Amino acid sequence: MTYYYHLGTVPPKRHTQFRQPDGSLYHEELMGLRGFTGIQSLLYHLHPPTQVEKIRLEQTVMLEFEEMGPLRHWHLRTGKALSQGDAIGARIPLMANADVCISVAHPTEPMSYWYRFAHGDEVIFVHQGSGFLETQYGILPYRAGDYLVIPTGVMWRMVPDMNVAQRLLIIEAQGHVEPPARYLNRYGQLLEHAPYSERDLRPPEHLLTHDESGEFEVRVKARNRITTYIYLHHPLDVVGWDGYLYPYAFNIADFEPITGRIHQPPPVHQTFEAPGFVICSFVPRLFDYHPLAIPAPYNHSNVDSDEVLYYVEGNFMSRKGIEPASITVHPNGIPHGPHPGM
Numbered sequence: 621m622t623y624y625y626h627l628g629t630v631p632p633k634r635h636t637q638f639r640q641p642d643g644s645l646y647h648e649e650l651m652g653l654r655g656f657t658g659i660q661s662l663l664y665h666l667h668p669p670t671q672v673e674k675i676r677l678e679q680t681v682m683l684e685f686e687e688m689g690p691l692r693h694w695h696l697r698t699g700k701a702l703s704q705g706d707a708i709g710a711r712i713p714l715m716a717n718a719d720v721c722i723s724v725a726h727p728t729e730p731m732s733y734w735y736r737f738a739h740g741d742e743v744i745f746v747h748q749g750s751g752f753l754e755t756q757y758g759i760l761p762y763r764a765g766d767y768l769v770i771p772t773g774v775m776w777r778m779v780p781d782m783n784v785a786q787r788l789l790i791i792e793a794q795g796h797v798e799p800p801a802r803y804l805n806r807y808g809q810l811l812e813h814a815p816y817s818e819r820d821l822r823p824p825e826h827l828l829t830h831d832e833s834g835e836f837e838v839r840v841k842a843r844n845r846i847t848t849y850i851y852l853h854h855p856l857d858v859v860g861w862d863g864y865l866y867p868y869a870f871n872i873a874d875f876e877p878i879t880g881r882i883h884q885p886p887p888v889h890q891t892f893e894a895p896g897f898v899i900c901s902f903v904p905r906l907f908d909y910h911p912l913a914i915p916a917p918y919n920h921s922n923v924d925s926d927e928v929l930y931y932v933e934g935n936f937m938s939r940k941g942i943e944p945a946s947i948t949v950h951p952n953g954i955p956h957g958p959h960p961g962m
């Protein structure tokens with residue numbers, strides 16, 4: 621993320637002696653992006669984060685693609701898809717390219733292990749459900765409408781509230797997910813015309829430091845495989861951290877829509893950007909209010925990008941036959957527009 625935050629206890633000066641009550645050193649770890657030139661955080665562990673007991677290949681992950689057939693629009697009713705298991709095992713990958721993979725999941729149980737995605741950042745959109753994300757940066761409670769932005773390498777597990785159904789949309793990037801650059805000033809602060817501000821972003825609420833021995837499993841997804849690492853200490857043993865890199869939540873209800881007298885294009889809805897794609901939030905808003913405005917999108921041909929729409933709730937002004945959790949896919953190369961009559 622783009623601003624400084626800290627939880628727990630850190631020494632007054634980085635890279636200096638920071639001692640546990642028994643006199644031994646805490647174990648400092650720098651977690652950073654772009655080879656020491658991107659955002660980073662310093663974490664202080666009870667145990668060395670490098671102390672791995674066993675390594676085993678859990679599974680290879682190769683997506684198989686269906687034969688696409690003719691170039692056309694698609695409507696997927698993912699509300700009818702049901703899956704079970706934990707937040708990773710329940711994932712159903714629906715579409716992917718070199719930049720992004722989009723899945724849905726309906727987790728029915730907490731994860732019994734921790735997970736990190738090592739190729740890029742993940743965004744989990746919580747369509748329905750609540751619970752908390754347990755990370756080495758602290759506990760991040762989530763609720764419906766949250767985008768959970770989890771930077772590369774952050775270790776987490778999802779613990780859903782089992783008394784409410786969980787419906788997640790997962791966007792796995794092959795790079796870093798950030799606020800649109802045009803909304804940031806040269807210091808990295810969100811500008812006044814941005815549709816959200818730092819106050820809308822929720823970092824982990826509190827840090828839980830586990831000092832436990834046993835066998836703890838961490839699964840790392842990278843290079844088309846999931847590798848399991850067994851640690852003999854609890855992986856969430858951080859007593860304090862500070863920096864700019866940490867997972868956070870942003871609720872879609874806090875996205876302030878940008879409206880116009882005439883129809884505004886999708887970039888006004890942009891929420892995040894990542895290499896090769898953007899994420900937009902189409903929220904309830906005052907529709908185009910010029911006396912002669914046509915409050916629906918004009919036909920458009922995005923000749924070099926695909927549009928994937930996930931429908932959350934409410935009336936969808938431009939399409940018929942859509943239900944919550946529908947996905948429509950509008951590939952590049954052919955024009956699309958509102959359904960006739962809408």
Ligand SMILES: [Fe+2]
Pocket residue numbers: 917920927950956
């Ligand atoms: Fe479109």
